Structure formats: C-alpha cells, structure tokens
Amino acid sequence: MRLPVETERLVLRAFEPEDLDGLAELHGDEDLVRWIPWAARDREEAAAVLERKVGQTAFTEPGGGVAVAAVRRDDGDFVGDLVLMYSSEVNSLAEIGFMLGRRHQGQGYATEGCRELLRMAYEELGMHRVIGRLESRNLASARVLERLGMRREAELIENEWIKGEWQSEVTYAMLEREWRERASMAPQA
Numbered sequence: 001m002r003l004p005v006e007t008e009r010l011v012l013r014a015f016e017p018e019d020l021d022g023l024a025e026l027h028g029d030e031d032l033v034r035w036i037p038w039a040a041r042d043r044e045e046a047a048a049v050l051e052r053k054v055g056q057t058a059f060t061e062p063g064g065g066v067a068v069a070a071v072r073r074d075d076g077d078f079v080g081d082l083v084l085m086y087s088s089e090v091n092s093l094a095e096i097g098f099m100l101g102r103r104h105q106g107q108g109y110a111t112e113g114c115r116e117l118l119r120m121a122y123e124e125l126g127m128h129r130v131i132g133r134l135e136s137r138n139l140a141s142a143r144v145l146e147r148l149g150m151r152r153e154a155e156l157i158e159n160e161w162i163k164g165e166w167q168s169e170v171t172y173a174m175l176e177r178e179w180r181e182r183a184s185m186a187p188q189a
Helices: 017-027 043-054 109-124 139-147 176-185
Strands: 010-013 065-072 078-088 093-100 129-135 151-162 165-175
Touching: 010 109, 017 043, 017 078, 017 093, 043 065, 065 093, 065 109, 078 109, 093 109, 109 129, 109 139, 109 176, 129 139, 139 165, 165 176
Parallel strands: 093 129
Antiparallel strands: 010 065, 065 078, 078 093, 129 165, 151 165
C-alpha cells in the first residue's frame, strides 16, 4: 500500500510527529469518542497513540494495518484519522475505520478518504472483504459506509458494556466483486 496518495481534496499519508495537535484535538473530544470503547485522551495519551500510528505503515500481517492521516490538499489542515486494519489473511479480510474533527464533518471528507482506502484494499492489497463496525446510534458513520456502497449485514444487540451502558454493534461489509461492479458503473472522467 503506497502512501501518500491524493484524492480530489485530500492527501492521505502516513502519520508524522507534527500531527500531534490534530490527533490530540480529535482523540480528546468527548463527543467524538462517545461511541468508541476508549475514553477521551489527554495530550500525553494522544502522543503515545501517535507514536504507534507513525509506525503503522505496512499492511503485512493480521492484527496490524495502516494508519492514515487525512489532510486537506489546499492548506495541509489535519482532517482526520483513517485506518485500514488487516483482520485475517485466511479470509482476506480488512476493517476500515475513520474519525474526523468536528469542523471537517459533513463535508464528504470521510467518504472521499475511505473510498480511496477501499480502492487500495481491493486493487492493491487483494482483499476479498472489507467491513466497517460501529455503534448502532452512530448514524453519521453509518451514512458514510452506506455512501461507500457497503451493506448493513448484522446488528448485535447490547453486545458490549462500554462507558457504563450496553451498546449495540452494527457491521457493514463489501466484497471485492461488489467494489469492482460499483467501479465499473462509475462515470469516467
């Protein structure tokens, strides 16, 4: 998987030490992490996460994956944290995840960046299946996965005790052949 890569409005690249301010703001926002198992992180915790993300650049073994910083092409502003995790070699399975700062939400950046991660998963890495998992009340993230063409496959009702409550998990998925079908129907430039 080669980085950096450019989309219409974004540069998707490996994380760099200079991304600390953006990542700390993102991971420290209580509202943004409300559906995520971990609590809001302080700057020191975000720095430790960033150190791991800087090294997540190779999609080589299950349990690993690639962490991607999404920045705007025009001004380099940090937009968000995208990931493509390698879940299973035998099943050729990856999982996509994303988190965008508040001021960049609702502008199509998540869809744009994740569309490129899906392309890489299928066309460069040869994945058979990519999933996305989210808390069932996270409607904005569900809409992103639906815009990507992923289908809702399962809902696990109150399957995890997170942050003092039972939460439900929804799984979306797309197969490589479905990606190719969608790509073949896309208008050519």
